[in-house]
Amino acid sequence: MSTATTKDHPHLAAEFNRDEPRVNWHDETLWWVRAKRDIAAHKLPEWELLRETASQIKFNVLSNLSTYLEQFEANAIKNGIIVHWAADAAEHNQIVHNLLEQRGITKMVKSKSMLTEECHLNEYLKEQGIDVIDSDLGERIVQLANEPPSHIVLPCIHKKKEEIGDIFHEHLGSAKGESDPKILTETARQHLREVFLTRRAALTGVNFAVAETGEFVICTNEGNADMGAHLAEIHIASMGIEKIIPERKHLGVFLRLLTRSATGQPITTYSSHFSKPQDGTEIHIVIVDNGRSIQLGREEFRNSLKCIRCGACMNTCPVYRKSGGHSYHTAVAGPIGSILAPNLDMKKYADLPFASTLCGSCSNVCPVKIDIHDQLYKWRQVIVKEGYSPKAKTMAMKAMALTLASPTLYRMGGKTGRLVFKYAPFAVNNKLNPWYNQREMPKAPDESFGEWYAKRKGAKN
Amino acid sequence: MRVALFVPCYVDQFYPKAAIATLELLEKLGCEVHYPKNQTCCGQPMANSGYEHLTSGCNNLFVDNFSGYDYIVCPSGSCTLHIKEHLYADGKEEQATEIRKKVYELTEFLVDVLKVKQLSASFPYKVGLHQSCHGLRGLRIAQMSELVAEPFSKPAQLLDLVNGLELVPLSRQDDCCGFGGTFCVVEEAVSAKMGKDRVADHISHGAQYITSADLSCLMHLEGILRRQNSDVKVIHVAEILNHSM
Amino acid sequence: MSREKILAAVKFNQPAANPLPDMEVLNTLTDVRTDLVSKYKTIATAGGSFVYEVSGFDEIKTIINNEFKPGVKIISALNELSDYIYAENVKHEDGHNFADVELTVLSTKLGVAENGALWLTEKDMGSRVLPFIAQHLAVVIGKDDFVPTMAQAYKVIVDADYGYGSFISGPSKTADIEQSLVIGAHGPRSLSVFILS
Ligand code: SF4
Numbered sequence: 001m002s003t004a005t006t007k008d009h010p011h012l013a014a015e016f017n018r019d020e021p022r023v024n025w026h027d028e029t030l031w032w033v034r035a036k037r038d039i040a041a042h043k044l045p046e047w048e049l050l051r052e053t054a055s056q057i058k059f060n061v062l063s064n065l066s067t068y069l070e071q072f073e074a075n076a077i078k079n080g081i082i083v084h085w086a087a088d089a090a091e092h093n094q095i096v097h098n099l100l101e102q103r104g105i106t107k108m109v110k111s112k113s114m115l116t117e118e119c120h121l122n123e124y125l126k127e128q129g130i131d132v133i134d135s136d137l138g139e140r141i142v143q144l145a146n147e148p149p150s151h152i153v154l155p156c157i158h159k160k161k162e163e164i165g166d167i168f169h170e171h172l173g174s175a176k177g178e179s180d181p182k183i184l185t186e187t188a189r190q191h192l193r194e195v196f197l198t199r200r201a202a203l204t205g206v207n208f209a210v211a212e213t214g215e216f217v218i219c220t221n222e223g224n225a226d227m228g229a230h231l232a233e234i235h236i237a238s239m240g241i242e243k244i245i246p247e248r249k250h251l252g253v254f255l256r257l258l259t260r261s262a263t264g265q266p267i268t269t270y271s272s273h274f275s276k277p278q279d280g281t282e283i284h285i286v287i288v289d290n291g292r293s294i295q296l297g298r299e300e301f302r303n304s305l306k307c308i309r310c311g312a313c314m315n316t317c318p319v320y321r322k323s324g325g326h327s328y329h330t331a332v333a334g335p336i337g338s339i340l341a342p343n344l345d346m347k348k349y350a351d352l353p354f355a356s357t358l359c360g361s362c363s364n365v366c367p368v369k370i371d372i373h374d375q376l377y378k379w380r381q382v383i384v385k386e387g388y389s390p391k392a393k394t395m396a397m398k399a400m401a402l403t404l405a406s407p408t409l410y411r412m413g414g415k416t417g418r419l420v421f422k423y424a425p426f427a428v429n430n431k432l433n434p435w436y437n438q439r440e441m442p443k444a445p446d447e448s449f450g451e452w453y454a455k456r457k458g459a460k461n
Numbered sequence: 462m463r464v465a466l467f468v469p470c471y472v473d474q475f476y477p478k479a480a481i482a483t484l485e486l487l488e489k490l491g492c493e494v495h496y497p498k499n500q501t502c503c504g505q506p507m508a509n510s511g512y513e514h515l516t517s518g519c520n521n522l523f524v525d526n527f528s529g530y531d532y533i534v535c536p537s538g539s540c541t542l543h544i545k546e547h548l549y550a551d552g553k554e555e556q557a558t559e560i561r562k563k564v565y566e567l568t569e570f571l572v573d574v575l576k577v578k579q580l581s582a583s584f585p586y587k588v589g590l591h592q593s594c595h596g597l598r599g600l601r602i603a604q605m606s607e608l609v610a611e612p613f614s615k616p617a618q619l620l621d622l623v624n625g626l627e628l629v630p631l632s633r634q635d636d637c638c639g640f641g642g643t644f645c646v647v648e649e650a651v652s653a654k655m656g657k658d659r660v661a662d663h664i665s666h667g668a669q670y671i672t673s674a675d676l677s678c679l680m681h682l683e684g685i686l687r688r689q690n691s692d693v694k695v696i697h698v699a700e701i702l703n704h705s706m
Numbered sequence: 707m708s709r710e711k712i713l714a715a716v717k718f719n720q721p722a723a724n725p726l727p728d729m730e731v732l733n734t735l736t737d738v739r740t741d742l743v744s745k746y747k748t749i750a751t752a753g754g755s756f757v758y759e760v761s762g763f764d765e766i767k768t769i770i771n772n773e774f775k776p777g778v779k780i781i782s783a784l785n786e787l788s789d790y791i792y793a794e795n796v797k798h799e800d801g802h803n804f805a806d807v808e809l810t811v812l813s814t815k816l817g818v819a820e821n822g823a824l825w826l827t828e829k830d831m832g833s834r835v836l837p838f839i840a841q842h843l844a845v846v847i848g849k850d851d852f853v854p855t856m857a858q859a860y861k862v863i864v865d866a867d868y869g870y871g872s873f874i875s876g877p878s879k880t881a882d883i884e885q886s887l888v889i890g891a892h893g894p895r896s897l898s899v900f901i902l903s
Contacts, residue, residue, distance in 0.1 A: 031633070057726060085712055230801055265821075266822065294719070296720055322651050359598065445475065452481065453498070
């Protein structure tokens, strides 16, 4: 991870592409997930209406967010939950650390939470001497491998079972060379059961927080969030401000969409609603902003906050499938990550909105109908205007704009040296041109259409 | 019916045959086709790179060239979409609005406006149809596979009218080819990989030709096919529809 | 205070109020005539559950006794299944004490045909950890207790008061290793559903 942050998407993607069979495998695996999503969606005739409804509910949420947040807080407190607010990642991490420190807790179990990835909570707590174990199988695997997740729903989708076998052999004592997913999963089960039974604190993410009732919902297939939370004295739930939904009945829309979009399952195995703490235990919620309120103020980009983190946009994205999650060098990869990250650091993530062909498939699988590819286009404009685009590119673009605005310049230079194609990437006849690595240049014909037409009888201009 | 032919810059320079086929086809179908000769480009290369603010010269020129026709027809979905979504011109907004409404990609023009039900074309080959993303998801000239909605495809509907032509099925009917404008060089590795994978899908299903309503995709796929010394050729859909024995 | 800062920033930046959409249309789109039990069976089975249609508790007992060795720890929340440890009697025990539970048997009055989910609240569970920590889980439900989709399910529980509740739709599972499905991640290795006629 440390090396990854210095390189941009094109470089990291090129590294990923050095092993073509692996790219094929990665691409096929994710395409299969997308295919399962398609089958699940096509089973519901009301699918598109569900998406529209979800999108509208989320828009209502964004437009009333401050009220809903206060309402949620009041109801959660009424339910006996303790609520904290964190303006940024650092404050979130401190709040979590304080809660543990006050109770003399040095070991915590954690279920999946992309927010804590975004805040780099694990690294922070490690520095404070706190041992955190991720309990989602995929997250545990990448944690043992000392890597960040490469996908928000499928954290270790980039790892082959043989590699996981090696990691488990080294850390969990499974037999050398064992790579059967069943056996490896059983190994993790035994290891993590011990963890669940011995941790006094559990941290979870939040999928939905209901303003009307003060409850929050966590969805898992493994049951790890529940195992952790129900066995701990203190359950800390971290949520971004955008996780709010207005009423309980709205869960009926989102839970129908979430897992079908994510993996094609009709629902996760567990959709758990936490309303009040269990007798003798505590629930703490940390409500985190970390740049979200700024994104809310960006009219063109605020819809990105509708995201329910299903991962469908990644699975359908051909660039994601063929470049891998780590090439995005941010916690949330793929198309949605590329429209969220520049809000946090425009310079560092200036490459991400360009890591797309703007094919638009993301926007059409998205269960809350975020206009992802339009936002990618719009981020490009913002990044250029703010001066985060390479100078050489700006100069080339200016020359190109000049040429294309002038019919005379456009036609100058004859068939071999038309000015415009000095700037057209696929036509620069130069072996240093990246186009030429794996593709031939188009052949210039004897005459252009314009030239042919001028000679044609009865030409109508 | 006065139709202005919009020939995008790279079609004009590299694929004149596609433009000629478009012109001839439209004429055969009874259109009075004009070619405004001072046209250059839609401005998309700049805009998609984040330089939309540099496109006003292009936009003005476009408006000057294409005002006053009944329709504007273009053999490229991508350029058509760009005009439809991004053509604005200071002081000429009325004309620009007109143009945005009147600009059509060729196959949608044939199906929706001319309502073509038969063609005298013949093309006895196995053909793979590449759906360009901008035509598909932007202009909706076909239904995308991810949407829960009735399938349709205007290019396929037209190709079905061609004698002897056999459309081959594909494993991924509408995955992107990876061209993406400057993406093709900035993200060379991924772009080329995407293109190779599309080509492989067509070839494994026995296509002799790959066709599309968008030449930018075809240019990319052709670059890969030629590098691989493949016998498979690319051909713009207009050339097939205009093809007689 | 971050609370005030965040709320003020949100308030300042949020767009003009937008109404909530109508949700009733969605309800009218569900085909309520389908045989919910058979739909439930198909979907729950596909999700890895074992579904039994039974005529009474004796039948349930027979199945359980066939499947589980005598002497294993079984906790039941049902009066009708009193041979086992009664959940009500142990609900205040420390959850860690249930680490050796082989089977938890619960009952519910709400199942969802479209996704195989069963709604269970803390009251139905006794202790919250019981349906998770047990090696196996069984749930008893009446044949008339199914609704078609989650939309109807939330109509049933819209005003329910619970400290904790969960829709459980199958055994604990994962596909994190190369997308190959493995049943029995951290929670129960099986879910048996008994539909009482
Ligand atoms: S942007 Fe949409 S598709 Fe992507 S993860 Fe978020 S909700 Fe899912």
